[in-house]
Amino acid sequence: MLISVKDLKTYFFTHRGTVKAVNGVDFELRQGECLCLVGESGCGKTVTALSILRLFDSPPGKIVGGEINYNDLDLAKCSSKQLRQIRGKDIAIVFQEAQSALNPVLTIGDQITEQIKVHMPLDRNQIRDRAVSLLTDMGIPSAETVMSYYPHQLSGGMKQRALIAMSLSCDPQILIADEPTTAVDVTIKAQILDIFRELKTKRRMSTIFITHDLAVVSEIGDRAVVMYGGKDVETAPVPELIVSPKHPYTVGLINCLPDMSKSGDRLTSIPGTTPNPVDLPSGCTFHPRCPRAMKICSQEEPSKTTISAGHYVSCHLYT
Amino acid sequence: MAEKSLKTVSESGSSSGRGTGLVNYYWQRIRRNKLAVAGLAFIVFLVALAIIGPLFTSDPTAANFDEKDIPPIGFTYLQSAYNIQTDQITTKEIHGTPKHILGTDSKGTDMLAMLISGARISLLVGLIATGIAIILGTIIGVLSAYLGGWADNILMRFTDIMMTFPFFLLLVLIVFVFGPSLAIIVLVIGLTGWTGTARMIRSEALSLRTREFVVASKALGARDSRVVFRHLIPNVISLITIMATLAIPGVILAEAGLSFIGLGDPNRASWGIILQSGWRTMRTLWWVAVEPGIMLFLTVLAFNFLGDGLRDAFDPKSNV
Numbered sequence: 001m002l003i004s005v006k007d008l009k010t011y012f013f014t015h016r017g018t019v020k021a022v023n024g025v026d027f028e029l030r031q032g033e034c035l036c037l038v039g040e041s042g043c044g045k046t047v048t049a050l051s052i053l054r055l056f057d058s059p060p061g062k063i064v065g066g067e068i069n070y071n072d073l074d075l076a077k078c079s080s081k082q083l084r085q086i087r088g089k090d091i092a093i094v095f096q097e098a099q100s101a102l103n104p105v106l107t108i109g110d111q112i113t114e115q116i117k118v119h120m121p122l123d124r125n126q127i128r129d130r131a132v133s134l135l136t137d138m139g140i141p142s143a144e145t146v147m148s149y150y151p152h153q154l155s156g157g158m159k160q161r162a163l164i165a166m167s168l169s170c171d172p173q174i175l176i177a178d179e180p181t182t183a184v185d186v187t188i189k190a191q192i193l194d195i196f197r198e199l200k201t202k203r204r205m206s207t208i209f210i211t212h213d214l215a216v217v218s219e220i221g222d223r224a225v226v227m228y229g230g231k232d233v234e235t236a237p238v239p240e241l242i243v244s245p246k247h248p249y250t251v252g253l254i255n256c257l258p259d260m261s262k263s264g265d266r267l268t269s270i271p272g273t274t275p276n277p278v279d280l281p282s283g284c285t286f287h288p289r290c291p292r293a294m295k296i297c298s299q300e301e302p303s304k305t306t307i308s309a310g311h312y313v314s315c316h317l318y319t
Numbered sequence: 320m321a322e323k324s325l326k327t328v329s330e331s332g333s334s335s336g337r338g339t340g341l342v343n344y345y346w347q348r349i350r351r352n353k354l355a356v357a358g359l360a361f362i363v364f365l366v367a368l369a370i371i372g373p374l375f376t377s378d379p380t381a382a383n384f385d386e387k388d389i390p391p392i393g394f395t396y397l398q399s400a401y402n403i404q405t406d407q408i409t410t411k412e413i414h415g416t417p418k419h420i421l422g423t424d425s426k427g428t429d430m431l432a433m434l435i436s437g438a439r440i441s442l443l444v445g446l447i448a449t450g451i452a453i454i455l456g457t458i459i460g461v462l463s464a465y466l467g468g469w470a471d472n473i474l475m476r477f478t479d480i481m482m483t484f485p486f487f488l489l490l491v492l493i494v495f496v497f498g499p500s501l502a503i504i505v506l507v508i509g510l511t512g513w514t515g516t517a518r519m520i521r522s523e524a525l526s527l528r529t530r531e532f533v534v535a536s537k538a539l540g541a542r543d544s545r546v547v548f549r550h551l552i553p554n555v556i557s558l559i560t561i562m563a564t565l566a567i568p569g570v571i572l573a574e575a576g577l578s579f580i581g582l583g584d585p586n587r588a589s590w591g592i593i594l595q596s597g598w599r600t601m602r603t604l605w606w607v608a609v610e611p612g613i614m615l616f617l618t619v620l621a622f623n624f625l626g627d628g629l630r631d632a633f634d635p636k637s638n639v
Contacts, residue, residue: 055534087537088538089540092539100531105553105554106550110549118542167539
C-alpha cells in the first residue's frame with residue numbers, strides 16, 4: 001500500500017460559510033494500480049487530489065481532519081518543507097487543461113527542466129538531455145525543436161503530452177491525474193489513455209486517475225472510488241463496479257451512459273444536482289435525489305458495509 | 320499519431336528560435352498601429368538627440384548678448400527700442416540665422432542647445448522616477464497578491480493611505496522645504512507614484528496566482544521565490560511595460576509644472592525651466608516659450624500613442 005487516506009476532511013472557510021468540499025474520504029492506493037476517483041462536478045474529487053499535496057490556497061482551505069499516510073509520513077500534518085521535497089519527486093500531478101497548466105511566457109524546455117533542476121543533482125546538459133528524452137518518450141516528434149517552443153505553438157494534444165512529460169520528469173512513484181482527458185477531443189483522449197496504460201505496464205506507475213467518465217474508468221481503472229458530496233460512497237474493483245453496482249448513485253451514473261443499441265430514446269439522467277457543499281443534506285447526502293430513499297436515509301448517516309472482498313458501500317439499503 | 324503531430328510542428332516551425340517568437344509576434348502587432356510607430360520613432364529620435372545632441376551644439380548655459388533675441392530661422396522679429404537721446408523709438412529688424420536654427424533667448428543662448436539639454440533632463444526625470452515607481456509598485460503588488468491574508472491587508476491599506484495624499488501639493492511642499500533640487504523631485508515623484516501600479520499588478524497577480532500553471536509549478540516542488548520570479552513577474556511584464564510607458568509623460572509634465580510655478584531646479588535647464596523663463600515675454604520673444612511647449616506636447620503625445628499601441632498589442636482580444 002502506497003498511500004492510505006483515512007477520513008480526510010478538507011474544508012474551505014469562506015464568507016458565505018464553511019464549504020465542506022471533502023468530508024470524510026477513505027481510500028488507499030496500491031503499488032502499480034490505477035485507482036479512479038469518479039463522481040459528478042463538485043463532489044470533491046479534485047479537492048481530494050489537491051489535499052494529498054496540500055495544493056489548495058490556505059486560507060481559506062484547511063485539512064480539518066483525517067490522515068494521508070505515505071511512507072511513515074502524514075502528508076496532512078507534515079511541514080511544508082517536507083511536502084515540497086515530495087511534490088514532483090515522489091508524487092506528481094497532471095492537471096486538467098494543458099492550455100492553462102503551461103505558463104504562456106516560458107518555453108516548453110524552460111518549464112520541463114524547472115523541476116529537474118529542483119529535485120535532481122544533474123548538470124545543464126544532462127538536464128536538457130533528460131527533458132528531450134522525456135518528450136520523445138511521450139511521442140513528441142523532433143523534441144529538440146519543441147523544447148524552444150512556447151505553449152501557443154503546440155497543438156492541444158502535444159501540450160497535454162508535454163504536461164505529462166513534465167510531471168514524469170523526476171520519476172515520481174505516484175502520479176495523480178486530474179481529468180487529463182476532459183478538455184481534449186476523442187483522438188487525443190485515446191492517445192492520452194494509451195500513455196497512461198503504457199505507464200502502468202512499462203513503469204509500474206501507481207496512478208490516481210480523476211474522472212467523471214465511467215467509460216474511461218472501465219478502460220484503464222483497476223479499482224474505482226465513487227464520490228458524492230465529499231464522501232466515498234462506493235469502492236470496488238472496476239469490473240465488479242460496472243457489472244454489479246450497489247449504491248443507487250453508482251447505479252444512476254452507469255444508467256446515464258448512452259446505450260448505442262437503443263437509438264432514439266431520451267438519455268437517462270439522475271434528477272437534481274450535486275448538493276451545496278455549504279449546506280449538505282442531513283443523513284445520507286444523496287437521499288434528496290435517491291430513487292430508493294427510505295425514512296432512515298434523511299436521519300442517519302450510513303456506515304460502510306462490505307459487499308465482498310474489496311467492495312464497500314455506504315448505503316442504508318445494505319445494512 | 321506521430322504524423323499528425325509532425326505536421327503541427329512544421330506548421331508552427333516558421334517562428335522558431337528562443338525568445339524571438341513572442342517578440343516578433345508583438346512587434347508585428349504594434350507595427351500595424353501607425354500612431355504607435357510614429358510615437359516610438361519620435362521617442363527613439365528624442366533619446367538619440369538627448370544622448371549625442373550636446374556634442375554638436377554650443378554651450379546651453381553660455382550667454383552672448385551680441386546675438387540675443389534672434390528668432391527661429393525663417394522668422395523676422397521687429398525689435399523696438401526707445402532712444403533717450405534722440406527721443407525716438409527705433410525699430411530694428413532681426414532675421415533668423417542658420418547659426419541659430421531655433422533662435423536665441425534674451426541672453427543670447429542658443430535655443431536648440433537648450434532644448435537638447437532640456438530633453439536630456441526631462442527624459443532622465445521621466446525614466447528614473449517612473450523606474451522607481453514601477454519597481455516599487457511591482458514589488459508591493461506581487462507581494463501583496465502572493466502573500467495574501469494580513470500581509471495583503473497591511474500593504475493595501477498602506478497603498479490606500481498613500482493614494483489619499485494630494486500628490487502635487489505634497490511635491491510642492493517637499494520641494495519648498497528641501498529646496499528645488501532635481502534629485503528630490505525625482506525621488507518624491509518616484510516614491511509617491513507607485514500606488515496605481517501596485518494595485519494593477521496586485522489584481523493581475525491575484526488572478527495569475529490561482530491559474531493552473533502556478534499550482535502546477537508548486538505541485539512539482541517549486542519554491543515561493545521561483546513561482547514569483549518565473550511565473551508571476553514574467554506574466555505581468557506586458558502590464559508593467561504599458562503602465563511605465565503611460566506613466567512617463569505624467570512625470571515629465573509634473574516636473575515641467577513644478578518648474579513653471581518656480582519650484583524647478585534652477586541649475587538644470589529642463590523644458591519646464593525654459594518655458595518658465597520665456598512666458599513673460601510671450602508677446603515679443605514668443606519662441607522661447609513656444610518651442611519647449613511644442614517639445615513637451617510632442618513628447619507626451621508620443622508616449623501616450625506608444626502606450627496605447629502597446630496596450631492593444633498585448634491584449635489578445637483586440638483585433639489589431
